[in-house]
Amino acid sequence: MTAILWLIPAALALGALGLVAFFWSMRSGQYEDIEGAAERILIDEDKPIVDEDEPESEDPRER
Numbered sequence: 688m689t690a691i692l693w694l695i696p697a698a699l700a701l702g703a704l705g706l707v708a709f710f711w712s713m714r715s716g717q718y719e720d721i722e723g724a725a726e727r728i729l730i731d732e733d734k735p736i737v738d739e740d741e742p743e744s745e746d747p748r749e750r
Contacts, residue, residue, distance in 0.1 A: 712718070
């Protein structure tokens with residue numbers, strides 16, 4: 688019975704901590720651009736690798 692007296696306030700405190708963390712993440716903008724990060728990984732910003740010794744061909748199947 689004594690354990691319940693400790694566990695109920697501990698559970699309420701952990702729930703309140705989770706709620707505070709959720710509201711902190713909402714205010715700091717963690718959920719504003721959910722799809723942007725997933726799409727940015729697909730965008731290739733690096734320059735294409737071109738072999739300088741090989742002449743460039745317009746048909747990609749010839750490479």
